[in-house]
Amino acid sequence: MHEQTNRTRPILLQGHERSLTQIRFNNEGDLLFSCSKDHIINVWFSHNGERLGTYDGHNGTIWTTDVDSQSKYLVSGSADNTLRLWNVSNGKCLYVWEFPTAVKRVAFSDDDEKVVCITEQRMGHQGAVRVFKINRDGDGTNQSLEPEHMFHPVGSKATVCAFTYKPSLIVTGHESGKVALFDVVSGTEVLNNERAHMDSVTDLQLSLDRTYFITSSKDKTARLHDTKTLRVLKTFSTETPLNSAALAPNKPYILIGGGQEAMQVTTTSLRQGKFETRFWHKIFEEEIGRVKGHFGPINTIAVHPAGTSYASGGEDGFVRVHHFDESYFKAKPYGDLEIED
Amino acid sequence: MYIEPKVEEYRPKEHLKAWLADPLGRDQYVTYRGDDVEIHWHGKASQCEVAYSKKNWTELYVSWSPMGTYFATLFRQGVRLWGGPSWEPQQRFAHPLVKLMDFSPCEQYLVTWSHDPITVPPNLPQGPEFFSPEDEGNNIAVWDIKSGHLLRTFPTSLIEGEDSSMKKQMQWPALKWSLDDKFVARVTPGQQISVYELPSMGLHDKKSIKIEGVIDFEWCPHGEKDRDEAEKAAKSGKTPKKAKENMLAYWTPEVANQPARVTLLEFPSRRILRQKNLFNVTECKLYWQNQGDFLCVKVDRHTKTKKSILCSLEIFRIREKDFPVEVVELKDTVTDFSWEPKGERFAIVSSNDPNLGNPAPGITIKTDISFYQLDRGKNDFRLLRTLASRTSNTIRWSPRGRHVVLATVGSSTKSELEFWDLDFNNEDRREGQAAEWGSGIQHVGSADHYGVTDVEWDPSGRYLATSASAWRHTLENGYAIWDFRGQVIEKHILDRFKQFIWRPRPPTLLTKEQQRQIRRNLKEYSRTFDEDDAAEESNVSAELIALRKRLVDEWNAWRVRCKRDLVDEKRSRGQRVDGDRHAEEKEEIEEWIDEVIEQIEEVAE
Numbered sequence: 001m002h003e004q005t006n007r008t009r010p011i012l013l014q015g016h017e018r019s020l021t022q023i024r025f026n027n028e029g030d031l032l033f034s035c036s037k038d039h040i041i042n043v044w045f046s047h048n049g050e051r052l053g054t055y056d057g058h059n060g061t062i063w064t065t066d067v068d069s070q071s072k073y074l075v076s077g078s079a080d081n082t083l084r085l086w087n088v089s090n091g092k093c094l095y096v097w098e099f100p101t102a103v104k105r106v107a108f109s110d111d112d113e114k115v116v117c118i119t120e121q122r123m124g125h126q127g128a129v130r131v132f133k134i135n136r137d138g139d140g141t142n143q144s145l146e147p148e149h150m151f152h153p154v155g156s157k158a159t160v161c162a163f164t165y166k167p168s169l170i171v172t173g174h175e176s177g178k179v180a181l182f183d184v185v186s187g188t189e190v191l192n193n194e195r196a197h198m199d200s201v202t203d204l205q206l207s208l209d210r211t212y213f214i215t216s217s218k219d220k221t222a223r224l225h226d227t228k229t230l231r232v233l234k235t236f237s238t239e240t241p242l243n244s245a246a247l248a249p250n251k252p253y254i255l256i257g258g259g260q261e262a263m264q265v266t267t268t269s270l271r272q273g274k275f276e277t278r279f280w281h282k283i284f285e286e287e288i289g290r291v292k293g294h295f296g297p298i299n300t301i302a303v304h305p306a307g308t309s310y311a312s313g314g315e316d317g318f319v320r321v322h323h324f325d326e327s328y329f330k331a332k333p334y335g336d337l338e339i340e341d
Numbered sequence: 342m343y344i345e346p347k348v349e350e351y352r353p354k355e356h357l358k359a360w361l362a363d364p365l366g367r368d369q370y371v372t373y374r375g376d377d378v379e380i381h382w383h384g385k386a387s388q389c390e391v392a393y394s395k396k397n398w399t400e401l402y403v404s405w406s407p408m409g410t411y412f413a414t415l416f417r418q419g420v421r422l423w424g425g426p427s428w429e430p431q432q433r434f435a436h437p438l439v440k441l442m443d444f445s446p447c448e449q450y451l452v453t454w455s456h457d458p459i460t461v462p463p464n465l466p467q468g469p470e471f472f473s474p475e476d477e478g479n480n481i482a483v484w485d486i487k488s489g490h491l492l493r494t495f496p497t498s499l500i501e502g503e504d505s506s507m508k509k510q511m512q513w514p515a516l517k518w519s520l521d522d523k524f525v526a527r528v529t530p531g532q533q534i535s536v537y538e539l540p541s542m543g544l545h546d547k548k549s550i551k552i553e554g555v556i557d558f559e560w561c562p563h564g565e566k567d568r569d570e571a572e573k574a575a576k577s578g579k580t581p582k583k584a585k586e587n588m589l590a591y592w593t594p595e596v597a598n599q600p601a602r603v604t605l606l607e608f609p610s611r612r613i614l615r616q617k618n619l620f621n622v623t624e625c626k627l628y629w630q631n632q633g634d635f636l637c638v639k640v641d642r643h644t645k646t647k648k649s650i651l652c653s654l655e656i657f658r659i660r661e662k663d664f665p666v667e668v669v670e671l672k673d674t675v676t677d678f679s680w681e682p683k684g685e686r687f688a689i690v691s692s693n694d695p696n697l698g699n700p701a702p703g704i705t706i707k708t709d710i711s712f713y714q715l716d717r718g719k720n721d722f723r724l725l726r727t728l729a730s731r732t733s734n735t736i737r738w739s740p741r742g743r744h745v746v747l748a749t750v751g752s753s754t755k756s757e758l759e760f761w762d763l764d765f766n767n768e769d770r771r772e773g774q775a776a777e778w779g780s781g782i783q784h785v786g787s788a789d790h791y792g793v794t795d796v797e798w799d800p801s802g803r804y805l806a807t808s809a810s811a812w813r814h815t816l817e818n819g820y821a822i823w824d825f826r827g828q829v830i831e832k833h834i835l836d837r838f839k840q841f842i843w844r845p846r847p848p849t850l851l852t853k854e855q856q857r858q859i860r861r862n863l864k865e866y867s868r869t870f871d872e873d874d875a876a877e878e879s880n881v882s883a884e885l886i887a888l889r890k891r892l893v894d895e896w897n898a899w900r901v902r903c904k905r906d907l908v909d910e911k912r913s914r915g916q917r918v919d920g921d922r923h924a925e926e927k928e929e930i931e932e933w934i935d936e937v938i939e940q941i942e943e944v945a946e
C-alpha cells in the first residue's frame with residue numbers, strides 16, 4: 001500500500017500563497033475547487049492540474065466552499081463576513097449575502113436546492129445556522145436575501161455541517177466534540193452524541209448516499225457515524241490532532257490528515273509532525289499506508305467521487321493531487337472480502 | 342490386646358520435578374494476593390495460564406525451595422511443604438507461631454524460627470517430629486525434610502549493639518549452610534563459630550572454632566568447575582587425591598591493639614588459608630561470587646576523626662595460588678555490591694548524597710553505578726564504566742550474567758528500571774578484534790514501574806518481574822513482567838498484591854560438552870521452535886480472518902439495511918429512486934414521419 005501510493009506521481013498545485021482551508025471535487029470529479037487564506041478560490045482540472053480560473057471578490061480568508069452537483073453554482077464563505085454564490089463556468093459573482101460574523105462552513109443539499117451555512121459566534125453575535133433556498137432560474141442573480149430557515153444552536157459552537165439524506169435534516173459537528181442532527185425547519189436538535197469526540201470536530205464528510213459520515217477531530221481520532229442514529233461505527237486513533245477525514249468511494253478505505261498546530265510546527269520535526277495522509281481500513285480500523293509530501297499540517301483532504309484520485313491541501317499552501325495507480329485497485333490487502341461501499 | 346496395624350495401600354507419589362518436563366518448556370511463578378495464592382505458567386503470550394490456585398494457602402507468605410522442588414507455606418501451627426503437579430502436601434513441620442524459614446542449599450533440611458520460645462505443653466504428641474522438653478525456650482529448629490524429623494533446636498543468638506541501649510538484632514538466616522549440605526554453622530558474635538555435621542547435627546570435632554570478636558562469616562559457594570571435577574573423579578573410579586574441602590570466610594573487627602582481619606578458613610581441616618589485616622574498619626560485608634572464584638570484602642572505613650566514611654573493596658582471588666588480594670579504593674559510600682553470576686564483573690551503587698543515611702519522605706538519594714571487570718592482561722579489576730547521577734539503588738544481574746537491571750526501589754517519586762547489556766558487541770569481539778575497554782556496555786531499554794518494591798529475574802534470564810507489594814505500601818500494588826530489553830510483556834495492577842516469586846530451577850543435567858553441542862547446533866533446534874511459532878501464528882491469523890469476516894458481515898448487513906431505509910425514505914417523500922428510475926425513464930417518443938411521395942411543381946399561368 002505504502003509503495004503503491006508512493007509510486008503514483010502527485011501533481012503539485014501551486015496557486016495559493018497561504019494555507020489551504022478546504023478543497024472539493026465536483027460531482028464528476030473533473031474539477032477541483034480550492035480555497036485559502038489568501039482570499040482566492042481556484043478551480044483546476046483534476047486530471048492534469050491545469051488551472052482553469054479563479055473566483056475573485058472575497059476580502060478575507062475563505063474558510064469554505066462547495067459546488068452543486070451540476071457544476072453550475074459555487075458557494076463560498078469567508079472571514080469577510082460574506083457568503084457568495086458564483087457562476088462556476090465564468091467566475092462571476094452572482095450574489096452576496098452579508099452577515100455580522102465570518103462564514104465558517106457551507107454545503108449544498110443533494111438536490112442543489114439549498115445551501116446551509118454556519119456563521120461564527122463572535123463579538124456578541126450568536127453562532128447561527130442558516131439555510132438559503134437557491135433560485136436556480138434565470139442567471140442566478142435573483143436570490144432572496146433572507147434565509148429560508150435560521151436557528152442558533154445552543155451550547156457548544158458548531159464548526160462543521162452538511163445536509164443528510166433528508167432535506168430537512170442537517171448534521172453538525174461542534175467544538176466540544178459533539179455531533180448532532182438538527183431539523184432545519186424548527187431549529188431543534190433532533191438527536192445528538194455529546195461524546196462523539198473529546199475535542200473540536202474539524203471535518204465532516206458524508207458517504208455518497210449520505211447514510212453515514214466520517215468526522216475528524218483535534219482529539220486525534222477520526223470516527224465513522226451512522227447518520228440515522230449517530231452511533232459511532234468505527235474509530236481510527238492516531239497520535240496527532242486531525243484536521244480532515246475523507247471516505248474513499250468503491251474501496252473500504254478512509255483518508256485522514258493533520259499534524260501539530262501551526263503554532264507548534266517550528267518546534268516539531270517533519271517526522272514528529274506526521275504531515276502525512278494516512279490510509280486506514282474503514283472496517284478493520286487498521287492503518288494500511290501513508291503518503292508523505294506536505295511540509296506542514298494537512299488541513300483538508302478530498303477524494304474524487306469515482307475513487308480514482310485524491311487531493312490534499314496543506315498549511316504549506318500546496319494542493320497535491322494523487323492519482324491512484326493500477327495496483328491500488330488491484331491490491332486486496334485483506335483477501336477476497338466483498339465489502340459494501 | 343494387640344491389633345495388627347493395617348498395611349497402608351501403596352500410593353505412588355507424584356514426581357516432584359514434573360514441571361521441568363513441561364512440553365512447552367515454560368517456567369512457573371507464584372503470586373500471593375489478598376488470601377489467594379496462584380501458581381502460573383509463564384511462556385509466550387498464548388501459553389501463559391494459571392496452573393493452580395488456592396485460597397488461604399498460607400497465613401504469612403510463600404517460599405520456594407532453592408531448586409524449586411518444594412513450595413512452602415506458613416501457618417500458625419508451622420510450615421507445610423507442597424509439591425508435584427497437583428500440589429499435594431509433602432511434609433509438615435510443627436513449629437507454632439513460625440515467622441521465618443530457610444532451606445538448606447540441597448533441599449535436605451529446613452530451618453525455622455519463631456519469636457516465641459518453644460514450649461512443650463503436656464498434651465503435645467511425642468515422636469521424632471515433635472519438640473521434646475529439652476527444646477523448651479529455644480527459637481530455632483532444624484528439620485530433616487524427607488523424614489520430617491526434628492534434628493536439633495537452638496536459642497537465638499543476637500548481635501550485641503555497640504551500646505546496650507541499641508536494639509539487639511537477629512541475623513537471618515541464623516544458620517548458614519555449606520553449599521553441599523554437609524555442614525551448618527552459626528556464629529556467636531564476638532566469640533565463636535560453631536559448625537555442626539549433618540545429618541547427625543552434632544557439633545563438629547565436639548568444639549566450636551573460637552575466634553575472638555568474630556562478627557560474621559560466609560561459606561564459599563561451589564562452582565560448576567568443582568562439580569565437574571568431582572563428577573569426573575567419580576566416573577574414573579579414582580578417589581581424588583584430596584577431596585576438595587569447604588571453605589569459609591569470616592571477619593573480626595579491631596580488638597585490643599589487634600587490627601581488623603578477614604580470614605579464609607578451610608573446613609573441616611580448620612586450616613587458615615589466608616588472612617588480611619585491615620585498619621580503621623567500621624564494618625565489613627562479605628560477597629562471594631556464585632562460582633566461588635572471587636570473594637569481595639566491602640570495607641567501610643572511617644578517617645581518624647571518624648567523621649567521614651570511605652569504602653574499599655578487598656577482592657580475594659580464590660582460584661589462584663596464595664589467594665592474591667586486590668584493593669579497589671572508593672571515595673563514596675557503597676550502598677550495594679553485586680557480582681555478575683558466573684562472571685568476572687561486578688557492579689556497585691555508590692553515593693555521596695548528603696541525605697544518605699537520613700532517610701526522609703520524598704527524598705530520593707542520588708547514586709552512581711559503576712561496573713568493574715577483571716582485566717586479564719593486567720590481571721586486576723578495572724573500572725568499565727560509571728553511570729553518574731542516577732537514583733538506582735538496586736542491582737539485579739541476570740542469572741546467566743551479561744544483562745543487568747538497575748532499579749530505583751522504595752522511592753515514592755522515582756521507579757525507573759534501566760536494562761543494560763554488558764556484552765552488546767560480543768559478536769564482533771569473537772572475530773578477533775580487541776574491543777575497546779568498556780565499549781560493550783550498552784543501554785538497551787528503560788521502563789518504569791510505579792511503586793516498585795521487588796525486582797527478580799526468571800531462572801532463564803529472559804524475563805524480569807517487578808512487583809509493588811502491599812506489605813510496603815498500598816499504591817498501585819501489582820506486578821509486571823518485562824523482557825530483557827525492558828519491553829513490557831504483561832502488567833497487572835492488583836489491589837492487595839503481596840508477593841511474586843519465580844520458581845527456581847535446579848542446575849542443568851547437561852554436561853559442558855552437551856551444552857556446547859546445543860549452542861553449536863542452535864540453528865537446528867531453533868528451526869523446530871520457529872515452526873511451532875509459525876503454526877501458532879497461522880492459528881492466530883485464522884482467528885483474525887474469522888474476526889475480519891465477522892466485521893465485514895456486520896458492515897454489509899448494516900449497509901443493506903441502510904439502503905433499504907433510504908429507498909423507503911425517498912419513496913415516502915415521493916422522490917424517485919434508482920430502482921424506479923428505469924421504469925419511468927421509458928419515455929414515449931412520438932415520431933411523425935412525413936413522406937414526400939411526389940412533388941409537382943405547376944406553374945399557374
